[in-house]
Amino acid sequence: CADVRAAVSTSPPNIIIMLMDDMGWGDLGILGQPEKETPQLDKMAAEGMLLTDFYTANPLCSPSRAALMTGRLPIRNGFYTTNDHARNGYTPQEIVGGIADSEVLISELLAQAGYRNKIIGKWHLGHRPQYLPLRHGFHEWFGAPNCHFGPYNNKDTPNIPVYNGSHMVGRYYEDFEISRSSGESNLTQLYVRSALDFIDRQAAAGRPFFLYWAPDATHGPLYASRGFLGSSRRGLYGDAVRELDDGVGRILGRLRERGLDTNTLVFFTSDNGAAMVSRTQGGSNGPFLCGKQTTFEGGMREPAVAWWPSRIQPGQISHQLGTVMDLFTTAAELAGAVPPSDRLYDGISLLPTLLNGTEVNRPVFYYRGNELMAVRYGLYKAHFWTWTNGEDERSKGIDFCRGEDVPGVTTVQQVNHTDSPLLFHLGRDPGERYSIKPKSSEYKQTMQKLKELVAVHRAGLVPGEPQFNICDSAVMNWAPPGCEKLGRCLKGPESKPYKCPWTH
Amino acid sequence: CADVRAAVSTSPPNIIIMLMDDMGWGDLGILGQPEKETPQLDKMAAEGMLLTDFYTANPLCSPSRAALMTGRLPIRNGFYTTNDHARNGYTPQEIVGGIADSEVLISELLAQAGYRNKIIGKWHLGHRPQYLPLRHGFHEWFGAPNCHFGPYNNKDTPNIPVYNGSHMVGRYYEDFEISRSSGESNLTQLYVRSALDFIDRQAAAGRPFFLYWAPDATHGPLYASRGFLGSSRRGLYGDAVRELDDGVGRILGRLRERGLDTNTLVFFTSDNGAAMVSRTQGGSNGPFLCGKQTTFEGGMREPAVAWWPSRIQPGQISHQLGTVMDLFTTAAELAGAVPPSDRLYDGISLLPTLLNGTEVNRPVFYYRGNELMAVRYGLYKAHFWTWTNGEDERSKGIDFCRGEDVPGVTTVQQVNHTDSPLLFHLGRDPGERYSIKPKSSEYKQTMQKLKELVAVHRAGLVPGEPQFNICDSAVMNWAPPGCEKLGRCLKGPESKPYKCPWTH
Ligand SMILES: [Ca+2]
Numbered sequence A, B: 001c002a003d004v005r006a007a008v009s010t011s012p013p014n015i016i017i018m019l020m021d022d023m024g025w026g027d028l029g030i031l032g033q034p035e036k037e038t039p040q041l042d043k044m045a046a047e048g049m050l051l052t053d054f055y056t057a058n059p060l061c062s063p064s065r066a067a068l069m070t071g072r073l074p075i076r077n078g079f080y081t082t083n084d085h086a087r088n089g090y091t092p093q094e095i096v097g098g099i100a101d102s103e104v105l106i107s108e109l110l111a112q113a114g115y116r117n118k119i120i121g122k123w124h125l126g127h128r129p130q131y132l133p134l135r136h137g138f139h140e141w142f143g144a145p146n147c148h149f150g151p152y153n154n155k156d157t158p159n160i161p162v163y164n165g166s167h168m169v170g171r172y173y174e175d176f177e178i179s180r181s182s183g184e185s186n187l188t189q190l191y192v193r194s195a196l197d198f199i200d201r202q203a204a205a206g207r208p209f210f211l212y213w214a215p216d217a218t219h220g221p222l223y224a225s226r227g228f229l230g231s232s233r234r235g236l237y238g239d240a241v242r243e244l245d246d247g248v249g250r251i252l253g254r255l256r257e258r259g260l261d262t263n264t265l266v267f268f269t270s271d272n273g274a275a276m277v278s279r280t281q282g283g284s285n286g287p288f289l290c291g292k293q294t295t296f297e298g299g300m301r302e303p304a305v306a307w308w309p310s311r312i313q314p315g316q317i318s319h320q321l322g323t324v325m326d327l328f329t330t331a332a333e334l335a336g337a338v339p340p341s342d343r344l345y346d347g348i349s350l351l352p353t354l355l356n357g358t359e360v361n362r363p364v365f366y367y368r369g370n371e372l373m374a375v376r377y378g379l380y381k382a383h384f385w386t387w388t389n390g391e392d393e394r395s396k397g398i399d400f401c402r403g404e405d406v407p408g409v410t411t412v413q414q415v416n417h418t419d420s421p422l423l424f425h426l427g428r429d430p431g432e433r434y435s436i437k438p439k440s441s442e443y444k445q446t447m448q449k450l451k452e453l454v455a456v457h458r459a460g461l462v463p464g465e466p467q468f469n470i471c472d473s474a475v476m477n478w479a480p481p482g483c484e485k486l487g488r489c490l491k492g493p494e495s496k497p498y499k500c501p502w503t504h
């Protein structure tokens, strides 16, 4: 057994978090995608640890990413809405809110500890100037603040800017092409090269670094570069996976070449489950129920691989319950940084698991917007609320559980089960199909424990100021920092705030 | 590249076929079962070849096993019924039929080629004396002719006999205990020990051997021995999987110890998909639709691992379309045996794939009883008929697609799509959820090719005499060979043949 403290007391290790976008648990070869498109990730797992029971904090991009950065549930850090009950919100261009200055991000803690920090790819914690990464602990950024939706006309809606550092360097579909016909884009290649360059520079400088690598090729509209287009047997989504997998391999290879592999913890995961609304243009949630937007396992359980040669023993599989918020706590511990003690955190340090194979019990909470939908402890998961999405959307072909129908579980209306929660055993029933009978002693004993955990959670809960309540077309990316230099500032409309309409 | 013929021209290799019962594609760790219960099988795959696109010939035990043994589809070898349309049949105790003498089994070909043959476990090709393994090329047998259902009262229904060689040595639930309360049984341990003993004896004799290892612990009623009960996190099913996995490891280990590993092809697969009617007492079909009894991928696609150190290069993944019938053809080729040329075979030799990594195009046909339900070629699969199971059964809680509902696909009635087959692309849609529009050129081009392949198939098809039409309580296991010696013969009723009622 390695000594956890030994890992910390020597020069602090580099930390790389690779966060995929809308990639599902079942998209990795080692997790059962039949096309086996991820030789590099499978190798990474064979050289490190695969965590089978790792979760995001919310089944949607922005809240998931905010939770990772802050170590706190969206209900605490403000990445939710009170406009309606149990609605997923995020940061589209119209959003007024973003990450609050009062939140302490892992990038800020690591910067204080002497790390050089870079984010590559999607930020999604707010696109207004005060919310951007370089205002929140990052020293470098190459990527965009929002999803790569578009193309827009720059009249009603501006195209999304791409930043290098604190200034925009162009816009999607104008300077950074994503072909809506072929799906061709070289963005992932740019993100890989940017990562390699950053690693090279930090290696030369001998500084500890934090790289938050957040490419978004597996989020619609999907894209891949020419060399990967058509390289998979499952269309553009598989092509994107292959390119990202190749990028992962190149980044790990570069660490090895620079002699940094034994001093760098690399953690690979995804921000939410695969989007079943994307039909054949989306990923796989393996044997799990439903997908993105839902608090079923398909929406919340994520692929997760930890890699740190010489520190993490190869070939391990851990069933430790983990969450993206644990990455905050784990990174802080590795850097010897102490988060402020004036607030609660939802993460735990995964170092005992990663370095010693330890597994500890802890609850995982499944939120949708302002509602605690479910809780997991051990192998048991109780749903207090169930919802997929409404009939209004279903009638338009929007279905977060396409092809799946578990009566009483995949409900098209919000159903309150608080009085008699739906209880599942995720070991013998990973697909959440067979609820345990409320009259059984298994149910009674388990629910008592789960309710205790929820009571403790609720007692300590101080909801943050909700950031997803107000929208305004005036705050869209009309004139991002740096637009003047490029002569690319656009004129937006007058401010006209409105209540953001979150439909699911 | 290895020379295929070189493998054959030297002393013929030993052949071990490990056939699981109702184990699903998604039950292997390497194929994404979240509990990762199969370290030995995962290692076997890492040391050999994983075949991701391997199929059975029918989604039920008996026809699947008859196809494996004969290299021919059940429609040819007679393991089907014409009592009703598209009904799955098998060999319960009441069945009058069994494997016809006119069929040539791989065991017979290998016996002629000088092999010593043993079957361990479930036979399921007919339990009347003329159908038993020692009448069809096997020299040794330890196991039973039927499923281990029971316990019966030996009045209306006899308990199933267990054979050693040509004689019964006891009965399930009497001499071979399977606890219906705890699930405890040492049968898998007996089957493992019997395999090790057989390998030892053949190693000493220096004879080539064929071992058909067919344990049935993952078929209901599930069982595991004391050391494995409670060893998994998914109940008795997982315990059974862990025990079988351990057994696989012990058998491969024994081959190594005896220096036989480099001269033995071991092929691991299952006879049909996991049974979704078994709810939490069944296996996983991973991302595939429905399960046992259906011709969707969940019913027909099987886990498959080939292992032959020094001949099969380690760490390979092949997408070659394969079937259990290929094992007949492959084994015959390895033994230098030539099957009679007076009939058609459905298998192809997998040696080019296994030894050289070659992939060739070939169709796979999905039958349910007397009906060709679907065909696959390349990544395309067309359904000519769809059916899960009927409303009558559904109302009793019997559901072959529990939790899944793909409108127009998982039909509760037999639906004839022959005029406009449902076409799926299994690469981008492994779950058979999104049928390709009939107006698309992709559809038109693909269906033309598929229809050609079906026409060729139909032109050469000579249906065998159906073996599953007649049932009779008089033929049950009342007085199996050897019962006299044990004083365990029972008296059955008068012969009263009736048309077997196949409900699905
Ligand atoms: Ca996402």
Ligand SMILES: [Ca+2]
Binding pocket: B020, B021, B022, B060, B061, B219, B271, B272
């Ligand atoms: Ca079976």
